[in-house]
Amino acid sequence: MNLPAGETRELLAAEYVLGTLPPTARRRVERWILLHPELAESVRRWEHDFARLAALATPEPPPARCRRRLENFLKNERPRRRLTLIAASFWRYAAPLAVAASLFLVVVLVERVRTVERPPAGIAVLVGRHGHARWVLTMGHDRMHVVVVGRIALPPHKSYELWFEPRAGAPMIPVGLLPNRGLMTARLPAAVYVRLAHAHLLAVSLEPAGGSPTGRPTGPVLATATPQAV
Amino acid sequence: MASPPEPALPSPPPEGRSEDPLAAAFLACRRQDPRGLEKLYELLAPQLFGFLRRMLPRKDLAEEALQDTFVNIWRRIEGYDGARGEIRTWIFAIAHHRAVDILRRERRLVPTPDTDLESLLATAPPETAHEPLAQLEETRLRDCLGRLSQDQRRVLFLAYYHDRTQEEIARRLGSPLGTVKSWMRRGLLGLRRCLETP
Incomplete structure (x- = not known):
């Protein structure tokens, strides 16, 4: 289905922001936002206008206890350190393994994918909970190559789905299904590449066959990665 | 060999002028200065609380x-990206999303009373003198909402606020679903x- 034009596109953007679209349509709009800057701009305009609608409410001073709660929160909140530092003990062991695996697999990938005309511009090594590299993604201008590290068990009637978190705390956006063995090459439009390569986090979850029915991860997250430029 | 596309670097906040107290508080907050968050609270908490009181039943x-x-x-x-919207838009979106989560959680327990947009439009515009652009846009929005039919306003309000x-x-x-659509x-x-x- 192609992106609608004119008023239909405007309504789609508005209803996406209002939250009145059914889940399937919402998921489609999330994909289109990545591909069509004009739709992304419409969504941004509606977000702006609806925020103004929120601001129409008559201001009301919150009770003093709300301020005290916030002050308590700030007192207890130490200056935040990066997640990578918080999880230092984990990464101390996982990172060298992941780096070694990624370097090895990049070599394998370059050997195996002879159609690559330009070097990859981004790489992500998706590491599982036990510190094992499971999938290696290399992202170029128009293609993404996926190498599965070994073979990953896939329960019946299930799929592995790749997601990205554009910024910390933002909702996950679906990218597509990943294989559980071998090599896969997918077309990667430039707009999607930019979002993926600079995403805060990539993640793989276990979903019903064909992918999450809701547009959000519904199963456990099995591996994560932070994309790196190369 | 073509070079890779330029990364989308985060843009500076559009309200980043030093004389703008909201932008100054936001930037302090971004430097992890707790006084920045306290200042943001001073500037926006009444407006946010008024909005949240409209959205939530208790x-x-x-x-x-x-x-x-x-x-x-x-x-x-x-994670704030100035290219995607103003600071206020971002903050109100956070408040709206949180209120929607709470509404969905609480709707199983208590019926949510509806407030109506007519009373919202009838009240005096909130004072946002420190943000003249915001004030102008809110006045414009009130005017434009006033030009819609009452039914059109009501369905927008029920979707967004409730x-x-x-x-x-x-x-x-x-009313029939087709009419509401x-x-x-x-x-x-x-x-x-x-x-x-x-």
Whole structure:
């Protein structure tokens, strides 16, 4: 289905922001936002206008206890350190393994994918909970190559789905299904590449066959990665 | 060999002028200075709380949403992208999302009373003298909403302030679903045309 034009596109953007679209349509709009800057701009305009609608409410001073709660929160909140530092003990062991695996697999990938005309511009090594590299993604201008590290068990009637978190705390956006063995090459439009390569986090979850029915991860997250430029 | 596309670097906040107290507080907050968050609270908490009180059925829920909003501002501030919207838009979106989550949680337990947009429009505009642009835009929005039919306003309000689907709105108003969809479409397009008219 192609992106609608004119008023239909405007309504789609508005209803996406209002939250009145059914889940399937919402998921489609999330994909289109990545591909069509004009739709992304419409969504941004509606977000702006609806925020103004929120601001129409008559201001009301919150009770003093709300301020005290916030002050308590700030007192207890130490200056935040990066997640990578918080999880230092984990990464101390996982990172060298992941780096070694990624370097090895990049070599394998370059050997195996002879159609690559330009070097990859981004790489992500998706590491599982036990510190094992499971999938290696290399992202170029128009293609993404996926190498599965070994073979990953896939329960019946299930799929592995790749997601990205554009910024910390933002909702996950679906990218597509990943294989559980071998090599896969997918077309990667430039707009999607930019979002993926600079995403805060990539993640793989276990979903019903064909992918999450809701547009959000519904199963456990099995591996994560932070994309790196190369 | 073509070079890879330029990364989309985060843009500076559009309200980044030093004389803008909201931008100054936001930037301090981004430097992890707690005084920045306290200043943001001073500037925006009354407006956010007024909004959350409209959205949520009980005062304690509005207090919970307000607290969560400021905690989320503090924790997610590094993810703010100025190219995607203004600081206020971002903060109100956080508050709205949090309130929607609470509404969905609480709707199983208590019916959510609806407040109406007519009373909202009838009240005096809030004072946002430190943000003259915001004030102008809110005045314009009030004017444009006033040009819609009452039915069109009501369905927009129920969807945004009360997280109602079109089917729920149809049931609540006792109107056919097709009619509700038509009110919503015409209301949204009318609003867009009016807001974009020079």
